Every structure is written in structure tokens, then in C-alpha cells.
Amino acid sequence: MKKSELVEIIRVAVRKELQATLPSILKESIKKYTLPPTKSKPKPKDIVQVAREKINSSRATTDDKHYSNNPAINKILNETVGGVPQEGSRVGGEADHTTITDFNGEGVNLEELPAHVSTALTRNYSDVIKLVDKKKGGV
Numbered sequence: 001m002k003k004s005e006l007v008e009i010i011r012v013a014v015r016k017e018l019q020a021t022l023p024s025i026l027k028e029s030i031k032k033y034t035l036p037p038t039k040s041k042p043k044p045k046d047i048v049q050v051a052r053e054k055i056n057s058s059r060a061t062t063d064d065k066h067y068s069n070n071p072a073i074n075k076i077l078n079e080t081v082g083g084v085p086q087e088g089s090r091v092g093g094e095a096d097h098t099t100i101t102d103f104n105g106e107g108v109n110l111e112e113l114p115a116h117v118s119t120a121l122t123r124n125y126s127d128v129i130k131l132v133d134k135k136k137g138g139v
Contacts, residue, residue: 008103025054 029050064078102108113121 012103021055022051025051028054 026047029047032050033047064074067074067077
């Protein structure tokens with residue numbers, strides 16, 4: 001997996017999570033700061049602060065594991081509960097696995113792929129791996 005692919009997977013996952021949670025958090029924050037008409041309106045800074053507190057409280061877990069001596073790495077690893085998807089899995093747990101989409105979310109028709117792409121996707125690469133191992137001095 002290339003770094004750019006991992007970055008794109010993370011972006012998609014973060015976008016989906018924000019789309020799912022941010023509207024409800026903002027609605028709750030706005031309701032909390034709704035004042036009678038005679039009083040002044042809440043400052044946007046207050047609403048943002050309440051939203052941040054709500055997000056941070058939902059992230060807080062008491063069963064943090066110790067992976068490294070570096071506290072920043074431990075924090076990041078404990079926040080990534082699900083881990084990186086394995087081969088064949090889909091980010092977001094979409095129920096519809098019959099539709100294949102590209103990184104832009106547009107549908108892809110597999111029968112319209114060029115021959116060289118289809119060949120590259122279905123080729124048996126075991127012979128290539130054996131040659132690479134042989135060149136490296138391995139097996």
C-alpha cells in the first residue's frame with residue numbers, strides 16, 4: 001500500500017466520521033446555548049468550545065494500552081481502534097459491496113477497463129516475486 005493510498009483512506013474515514021457526528025454535536029451545542037430573545041446571542045467561540053469538549057469526551061477511554069514509550073504515539077494508536085483495513089475490506093463498513101467505486105466515489109464498470117489494466121489486476125505475480133527473491137539472494 002502506498003503512502004498516498006493510506007492518506008486517502010484516512011481522509012475518507014475522517015470525512016465520514018465528521019459527517020456522521022458533527023451535525024448532531026453542533027445541534028446539541030446550539031440548543032444548549034439558546035437564550036431567551038431578550039439576552040444576547042451566544043458567541044461562536046462558545047459553541048465551538050462546547051463541540052470540542054463533546055468530541056473529546058466521546059474519545060476518552062479508560063482502557064488505553066501501552067504500545068510505546070512515546071506518549072504521542074500511544075495516544076494516536078489508542079485513538080485508532082479499528083486499525084487499517086486489510087485486503088478486501090472496505091472503509092466505513094458499507095453494506096453494498098456490489099458497487100465498486102473509485103476514490104472520487106464514482107461507479108466503475110469493470111467490463112469497460114482496458115485490456116492492460118485487466119491483465120495487470122488478474123496476473124499471477126508469483127514468478128515475479130521468485131525472481132526478486134533470487135536477485136536479493138534469498139530463497
